[in-house]
Amino acid sequence: MAAIVKSYCIAILFLGLVTNGKELILWFCDCSFNDIGVGQVRSERLIQGKPEWNVTVTNNCSCFQVLITLACKGFQSVEYVEPSILFKQGDICMLNKGHRLDGHASIAFSYAWDPPFLLMPVNSTVICTVSGE
Numbered sequence: 001m002a003a004i005v006k007s008y009c010i011a012i013l014f015l016g017l018v019t020n021g022k023e024l025i026l027w028f029c030d031c032s033f034n035d036i037g038v039g040q041v042r043s044e045r046l047i048q049g050k051p052e053w054n055v056t057v058t059n060n061c062s063c064f065q066v067l068i069t070l071a072c073k074g075f076q077s078v079e080y081v082e083p084s085i086l087f088k089q090g091d092i093c094m095l096n097k098g099h100r101l102d103g104h105a106s107i108a109f110s111y112a113w114d115p116p117f118l119l120m121p122v123n124s125t126v127i128c129t130v131s132g133e
């Protein structure tokens, strides 16, 4: 897997590269926030009479992504949602404090409200590392 990512990154080397000493970082990886998938399933639980939803946010791409934001207009929950996982700023929620979500990795959280919120990905910054992983 790492080897595939590596050759893929080298193939787009001409697009731009910066060294920061330890790792090579390439931008313009062929990924975007469109490769972020948000899945929600209703759990068995009711919290204060409201259904609980289990949300899984998956980076469906080989390169890691940072500063992932989700549309979360009007988002509320009677279940406490850890702000380090989902931090609401107006109509936008920052995922994982803006920290990296690795390629093909997921982050999960639950909230409780009726009806559920759509939580569409709106933005991210894609970073493709050649080494240092």
Ligand SMILES: *[C@@H]1O[C@H](CO)[C@@H](O)[C@H](O)[C@H]1NC(C)=O
Pocket (backbone or CB within 6 Å): 034, 035, 036, 037, 038, 060
């Ligand atoms: C994630 O990848 C799978 C397999 O390539 C694909 O079927 C699915 O539609 C992708 N989902 C998103 C949100 O990109």
Ligand SMILES: *[C@@H]1O[C@H](CO)[C@@H](O)[C@H](O)[C@H]1NC(C)=O
Pocket (backbone or CB within 6 Å): 041, 042, 043, 044, 054, 110
């Ligand atoms: C929802 O999340 C809770 C807590 O992580 C877990 O115990 C439960 O099995 C999950 N339910 C579903 C339907 O995924």
Ligand SMILES: *[C@@H]1O[C@H](CO)[C@@H](O)[C@H](O)[C@H]1NC(C)=O
Pocket (backbone or CB within 6 Å): 067, 122, 123, 124, 125
């Ligand atoms: C997405 O984030 C980039 C910086 O990472 C910013 O320049 C751009 O305006 C943002 N786009 C939207 C739709 O928020």
